[in-house]
Amino acid sequence: MHEYSLAQSLLNSLLDYLRAHPVPGRVKKVHVKKGELLILSEWALKEAWRILAEGTELSGSELVLESVPVRARCDSCGYEGNVRYLAEEGWHMSVPVLSCPRCGSPVRIMEGRDLAIVGLTVEEPTIKSPSD
Ligand SMILES: [Zn+2]
Numbered sequence: 206m207h208e209y210s211l212a213q214s215l216l217n218s219l220l221d222y223l224r225a226h227p228v229p230g231r232v233k234k235v236h237v238k239k240g241e242l243l244i245l246s247e248w249a250l251k252e253a254w255r256i257l258a259e260g261t262e263l264s265g266s267e268l269v270l271e272s273v274p275v276r277a278r279c280d281s282c283g284y285e286g287n288v289r290y291l292a293e294e295g296w297h298m299s300v301p302v303l304s305c306p307r308c309g310s311p312v313r314i315m316e317g318r319d320l321a322i323v324g325l326t327v328e329e330p331t332i333k334s335p336s337d
Pocket residue numbers: 279280281282283284305306307308309310
């Protein structure tokens with residue numbers, strides 16, 4: 206299950222980051238960019254996160270996934286940007302075409318095949334009033 210190892214490496218890097226840059230409250234949401242070329246089950250990734258985060262300071266946090274389109278670069282003509290997509294009726298997804306939309310040469314993928322943490326939603330620390 207590669208979702209499990211992806212969740213583990215995201216978790217490890219975030220825990221490292223939080224050790225160096227502590228946040229003032231509990232992390233509620235972890236916002237993650239998911240490249241379109243990375244095929245995974247979002248459900249399995251979130252479930253793996255939930256299990257792996259248990260017992261760490263990220264316990265109870267939720268992954269929020271945002272899909273980002275493929276960006277490519279062509280060495281032949283210098284094109285840089287989005288790629289074209291193949292989509293046919295009945296398909297559940299469109300498939301990125303990895304050749305240059307301008308000249309047809311193979312392109313290099315700049316973005317679109319990994320996961321990256323882009324932000325955190327942190328709960329404000331609760332201020333206890335003396336009358337509680
Ligand atoms: Zn090109």
